Amino acid sequence: MFNIMIIDDNEQLQNEIENVLINNRYSVTKVKEFNNIPELVRSSNPHLILLDINLPQDDGFKICTEIRSFSKIPVIFVTSRNTNIDELMGITLGGDDFITKPYNTQILLARISSLLKRAYPENKSMDIIEYNGLKLNILSSTIENNRNVVELTKNELKILHYLLNNKGKIVSRVDIMEYLWDSSLFVNDNTLTVNITRIRNKVEEIGISDFIKTKRGQGYII
Incomplete structure (x- = not known):
């Protein structure tokens, strides 16, 4: 993308x-x-x-x-x-x-x-992001690892994509919620927690552990 x-x-x-x-x-x-x-x-x-x-x-x-x-x-x-x-x-x-x-x-x-x-004439697809074994397919809204594929909801896709675009940086909860709000996808603090938990569970489901790390009092980092 x-x-x-x-x-x-x-x-x-x-x-x-x-x-x-x-x-x-x-x-x-x-x-x-x-x-x-x-x-x-x-x-x-x-x-x-x-x-x-x-x-x-x-x-x-x-x-x-x-x-x-x-x-x-x-x-x-x-x-x-x-x-x-x-x-x-x-x-x-x-x-x-x-x-x-x-x-x-x-x-x-x-x-x-x-x-x-x-x-970018050499670019074949900006709709797939790969990092540390995880492959995020924007068009199909899925994550994949070693042929294990799991579907994401719209909110989960947006959150994971935002974190991947900022990999290596701490992203605050407020930044994520503002990003989703600007994308016309409103979530409150509790909903964000639920979505992060679901993303982590789905990433573990395809065989990748500790992909999204919590920085206490600061936010999340990939």
């Missing part, structure tokens, strides 16, 4: 774009702190970036230039600035496309799909 990073300080717009992307089988990373975006890009390593120009600290042009110093990740400027000079600067400084707000959702999705196909 391709991961799209949204760099925009308009939270409502971020959430709207995120819902569209998730409904079209993308995973999403939303930037909430704007003081060191290039390092966040470096550590998160998304497959594509949607970048606004007007941001609280450095503008999108400077950020794109800094990203281009270490990465060829596709960048689409998505902005309300619509002059020819803005578009020319965006492309000249390393942007791959330029879309003005308000935009047509289907056109945005088509531009994203086109760029991903060009940037």
Whole structure:
């Protein structure tokens, strides 16, 4: 599954774009702190970036230039600035496309799909994630190990996928619940506990133990 990073300080717009992307089988990373975006890009390593120009600290042009110093990740400027000079600067400084707000959702999705196909022609499937013996199939909502296959519910799939996308990092319960809320899948604290327990049981069912670890007072880590 391709991961799209949204760099925009308009939270409502971020959430709207995120819902569209998730409904079209993308995973999403939303930037909430704007003081060191290039390092966040470096550590998160998304497959594509949607970048606004007007941001609280450095503008999108400077950020794109800094990203281009270490990465060829596709960048689409998505902005309300619509002059020819803005578009020319965006492309000249390393942007791959330029879309003005308000935009047509289907056109945005088509531009994203086109760029991903060009940037990752060798990719056969981003719908399968493998880690430490576990294979998560996004399309079939299943986990597998040594031909043992178990189905996941929608919430279980979202939670496990989120944890895998953040493997090696501690993910707080609040982060998981906010992620599910933004995906239109609301869970409360008790429901999250139940889902984590069920995921652990299903992972053990396919022969993998201690896959999701609890960090007391902090959250979970894979």
